[in-house]
Amino acid sequence: MKRPFYIALVLATLISLAGCKEKQQAEVAEAQQVMAPDIRLYTLDGGTVMVNNLELFAQDSVYRGQTAEFADAYYVVVHPKGTLMWDAGLSQGLVGMPEPYTSPDGNFSVSRPDSLATQLAAIGMTPADIDFLSLSHTHFDHSGHAEALPGATWLVQESEYAWISSPEMEAAQPDMFHAVNDIEKVKQISGDYDVFGDGTVVIKYMPGHTPGHCALFLDLPQHGPLLLSGDLYHLELNRLNKRVPIFNSDVKQTLASMRAFEAFADSTGARVYLQHSRDDFNTMPQAPNYLK
Numbered sequence: 587m588k589r590p591f592y593i594a595l596v597l598a599t600l601i602s603l604a605g606c607k608e609k610q611q612a613e614v615a616e617a618q619q620v621m622a623p624d625i626r627l628y629t630l631d632g633g634t635v636m637v638n639n640l641e642l643f644a645q646d647s648v649y650r651g652q653t654a655e656f657a658d659a660y661y662v663v664v665h666p667k668g669t670l671m672w673d674a675g676l677s678q679g680l681v682g683m684p685e686p687y688t689s690p691d692g693n694f695s696v697s698r699p700d701s702l703a704t705q706l707a708a709i710g711m712t713p714a715d716i717d718f719l720s721l722s723h724t725h726f727d728h729s730g731h732a733e734a735l736p737g738a739t740w741l742v743q744e745s746e747y748a749w750i751s752s753p754e755m756e757a758a759q760p761d762m763f764h765a766v767n768d769i770e771k772v773k774q775i776s777g778d779y780d781v782f783g784d785g786t787v788v789i790k791y792m793p794g795h796t797p798g799h800c801a802l803f804l805d806l807p808q809h810g811p812l813l814l815s816g817d818l819y820h821l822e823l824n825r826l827n828k829r830v831p832i833f834n835s836d837v838k839q840t841l842a843s844m845r846a847f848e849a850f851a852d853s854t855g856a857r858v859y860l861q862h863s864r865d866d867f868n869t870m871p872q873a874p875n876y877l878k
């Protein structure tokens with residue numbers, strides 16, 4: 587074989603192999619696209635919490651004299667195998683009030699722009715369409731409309747359920763107790779829980795803020811992995827400095843959860859969204875738009 591011809595042949599083979607590889611890669615990407623379940627994340631406005639005394643959000647006095655505005659988001663995850671609502675906003679009793687409601691201790695002023703039914707109608711759903719409810723925890727700003735989902739099964743950590751449904755809680759925090767006490771379908775879980783069995787929607791056990799506090803991991807087909815923080819961190823500054831609020835079940839456990847959360851976020855490459863951050867709330871597409 588003459589040398590120039592041989593070189594041309596080798597080059598042609600290499601080019602054709604490279605073309606094959608590109609084609610293979612494109613086919614794999616296409617197959618992954620087809621195989622990745624079509625998941626949507628809707629972000630809804632569960633109200634606004636004006637924090638009149640930000641000092642509550644650290645163990646020391648670093649926030650003395652400061653105030654902050656917190657978003658109060660809740661979310662609907664639509665998966666081919668069902669629908670999950672994550673958190674439940676503030677009480678629907680606030681809708682239509684002329685002024686925000688201020689707690690008797692003056693620490694919080696809360697409002698909610700619209701009802702669950704109206705907000706779900708905007709994304710073509712009704713409360714009966716929600717199959718599963720999961721609350722990051724059962725504080726009042728996350729359990730607002732928890733009892734207004736007739737078809738939903740509440741996925742709740744055993745430790746959270748034991749805490750919120752106790753006679754002591756009924757006596758000490760009757761509003762929080764009664765916000766979830768009438769939910770009929772309850773499935774108690776223990777630790778991380780893969781909601782639809784394919785790793786794309788996973789409740790992450792991050793206890794400490796309350797006994798069964800959780801975050802939510804999602805692996806969306808286009809956006810990729812993300813974490814909804816629950817109230818592991820209320821503020822970006824608390825994430826940065828690992829600050830724990832005064833109202834908190836177990837400081838040591840909370841700090842351990844922060845370490846576990848950050849390690850998990852690093853290993854998965856998940857983008858973290860702080861649920862009370864107004865900036866993170868505004869970053870999300872607002873319903874009827876969605877993240878996918």
Ligand SMILES: [Zn+2]
Nearest residue numbers: 725727728817
């Ligand atoms: Zn909260």
